[in-house]
Amino acid sequence: MAMIINGRELANEIDGQTKIEVEKLSHEGLIPHLVVILVGEDEASQIYVRNKHKRAESLGIKSTIIRMPVNSSEEELLIKISDLNKDKDVHAILVQLPLPEQINEQRIIEAISPNKDADGFSPINVGKLSSGETYHLPIACTPMGIMEMFKKYSIDLDGKNAVVVGRSNIVGKPMANLLLNENATVTIAHSHTKNITNIIKQADILVVATGIAHFIKKDQVKIGATVIDVGMDRDENGKLTGDVDFEGVKSIASFITPVPKGVGPMTISMLMKQTVNLAKWSI
Amino acid sequence: MAMIINGRELANEIDGQTKIEVEKLSHEGLIPHLVVILVGEDEASQIYVRNKHKRAESLGIKSTIIRMPVNSSEEELLIKISDLNKDKDVHAILVQLPLPEQINEQRIIEAISPNKDADGFSPINVGKLSSGETYHLPIACTPMGIMEMFKKYSIDLDGKNAVVVGRSNIVGKPMANLLLNENATVTIAHSHTKNITNIIKQADILVVATGIAHFIKKDQVKIGATVIDVGMDRDENGKLTGDVDFEGVKSIASFITPVPKGVGPMTISMLMKQTVNLAKWSI
Numbered sequence: 001m002a003m004i005i006n007g008r009e010l011a012n013e014i015d016g017q018t019k020i021e022v023e024k025l026s027h028e029g030l031i032p033h034l035v036v037i038l039v040g041e042d043e044a045s046q047i048y049v050r051n052k053h054k055r056a057e058s059l060g061i062k063s064t065i066i067r068m069p070v071n072s073s074e075e076e077l078l079i080k081i082s083d084l085n086k087d088k089d090v091h092a093i094l095v096q097l098p099l100p101e102q103i104n105e106q107r108i109i110e111a112i113s114p115n116k117d118a119d120g121f122s123p124i125n126v127g128k129l130s131s132g133e134t135y136h137l138p139i140a141c142t143p144m145g146i147m148e149m150f151k152k153y154s155i156d157l158d159g160k161n162a163v164v165v166g167r168s169n170i171v172g173k174p175m176a177n178l179l180l181n182e183n184a185t186v187t188i189a190h191s192h193t194k195n196i197t198n199i200i201k202q203a204d205i206l207v208v209a210t211g212i213a214h215f216i217k218k219d220q221v222k223i224g225a226t227v228i229d230v231g232m233d234r235d236e237n238g239k240l241t242g243d244v245d246f247e248g249v250k251s252i253a254s255f256i257t258p259v260p261k262g263v264g265p266m267t268i269s270m271l272m273k274q275t276v277n278l279a280k281w282s283i
Numbered sequence: 284m285a286m287i288i289n290g291r292e293l294a295n296e297i298d299g300q301t302k303i304e305v306e307k308l309s310h311e312g313l314i315p316h317l318v319v320i321l322v323g324e325d326e327a328s329q330i331y332v333r334n335k336h337k338r339a340e341s342l343g344i345k346s347t348i349i350r351m352p353v354n355s356s357e358e359e360l361l362i363k364i365s366d367l368n369k370d371k372d373v374h375a376i377l378v379q380l381p382l383p384e385q386i387n388e389q390r391i392i393e394a395i396s397p398n399k400d401a402d403g404f405s406p407i408n409v410g411k412l413s414s415g416e417t418y419h420l421p422i423a424c425t426p427m428g429i430m431e432m433f434k435k436y437s438i439d440l441d442g443k444n445a446v447v448v449g450r451s452n453i454v455g456k457p458m459a460n461l462l463l464n465e466n467a468t469v470t471i472a473h474s475h476t477k478n479i480t481n482i483i484k485q486a487d488i489l490v491v492a493t494g495i496a497h498f499i500k501k502d503q504v505k506i507g508a509t510v511i512d513v514g515m516d517r518d519e520n521g522k523l524t525g526d527v528d529f530e531g532v533k534s535i536a537s538f539i540t541p542v543p544k545g546v547g548p549m550t551i552s553m554l555m556k557q558t559v560n561l562a563k564w565s566i
Binding site for chain 1: 389405406407408409410411413414415416441442443444450452456460463466467468469470471472473475476477478482
């Protein structure tokens with residue numbers, strides 16, 4: 001029976017460290033400041049933005065939400081970002097995705113100063129991660145949170161077969177780079193992959209980010225594997241669930257993350273930690 | 284018996300296209316200009332630099348070699364790069380690696396303007412490749428040359444198991460990103476990989492860049508695989524050879540590159556093509 005990785009608990013622990021760090025910096029006159037830009041009124045985005053705001057405030061991080069109307073132009077958003085890039089009081093900028101269709105997401109991501117890149121999506125930061133140049137580097141928060149889990153639970157990655165299912169720029173690709181930097185043998189599988197069961201079956205470390213509820217079943221998983229579920233799906237009853245059939249897989253894995261209370265809570269904690277780091281690195 | 288991929292022939296073909304392109308641009312008053320900086324007198328580097336210069340001249344590309352003494356400081360090299368970045372007459376800059384130890388390679392790579400990045404090593408360009416943002420993007424020349432081979436020989440990558448052995452920033456990592464962008468399932472194996480034979484055996488597409496002569500033997504390769512050998516090694520008699528035991532493997536692969544006359548000639552042709560592209564993209 002697998003050990004269940006408690007993402008909620010680890011997130012609380014990291015938040016505790018972040019809070020102490022913020023207090024220390026405040027004494028030195030530096031108050032980390034995160035600015036989140038929300039364009040439009042997408043319901044899920046509003047919840048995410050509110051959660052980030054609350055978490056930041058609870059840790060003593062200054063949090064500003066800038067709301068822009070759904071019909072804002074790309075130009076207006078670029079001007080806003082340019083102002084924030086120049087503002088010395090702002091340490092971290094996050095543009096909540098998705099954006100309305102008149103705005104090119106990639107162009108917006110590229111406009112954020114790499115030194116204030118709260119999400120770690122800026123191409124120069126992505127490139128440095130790929131090259132293994134990780135000194136003072138902001139990195140995508142979800143895979144960073146997963147790396148913290150490996151560390152906390154002393155899960156060795158060196159030489160292990162790691163399979164990442166899903167190749168998004170937000171999770172799959174940075175995850176693969178982080179695992180490779182820790183000397184895992186890394187395979188990226190995705191929607192075009194053939195014989196996916198055969199590939200998954202060889203994973204010592206399995207990270208699943210497909211967005212398909214219960215995509216991974218017990219008989220596909222190697223006995224003793226570490227299984228990380230990035231999914232935030234709804235089952236047939238509308239209940240929050242993951243990409244992994246947790247009940248089945250936990251009987252054969254050695255470590256597994258649940259949904260909820262697994263990867264989810266870590267992402268926002270890593271965003272807070274990264275905001276504080278960006279503030280520290282700015283001086 | 285495998286079809287042997289003729290890198291020399293394909294390189295000549297690409298050079299022919301590049302030459303025509305250069306002539307066209309010259310008529311419009313644009314002469315592509317590559318500047319190669321060589322610090323010190325490393326023997327192999329001198330040969331590489333001379334070969335690039337000759338090839339450029341034969342194609343009508345303007346080629347300048349800047350030689351700096353082996354004891355040049357990082358600062359001196361950075362000033363030189365900064366001047367070239369500003370010089371409108373220069374379209375492509377390449378700093379020949381390796382550099383003397385008093386100079387930080389990564390800092391030099393990052394100093395080259397991403398718009399004049401002949402090698403495609405600049406972090407912002409690496410990040411864009413990773414994100415699949417390849418419009419007007421300079422990309423590492425060796426893996427680009429390999430992609431041209433796949434195209435020329437109609438080797439389908441979509442959904443195929445691709446294994447890249449070696450994880451350098453120059454070959455392995457950009458190769459993995461290019462294969463992933465073409466919808467291959469990609470595994471990166473390296474010196475820490477366990478059971479490497481098992482992993483290699485599953486490769487439909489095998490790219491080997493280990494620098495170890497005859498690292499890959501016939502019994503490790505899947506029947507019908509495409510085998511790309513990036514090695515430039517010396518055998519026990521000092522003869523140029525590859526990372527793959529060509530004689531053995533060719534009997535079971537469906538496509539294979541020889542050494543010499545495989546990947547090697549393609550790299551310099553791709554550098555020439557990229558120089559011309561950078562010139563075109565500059566206007």
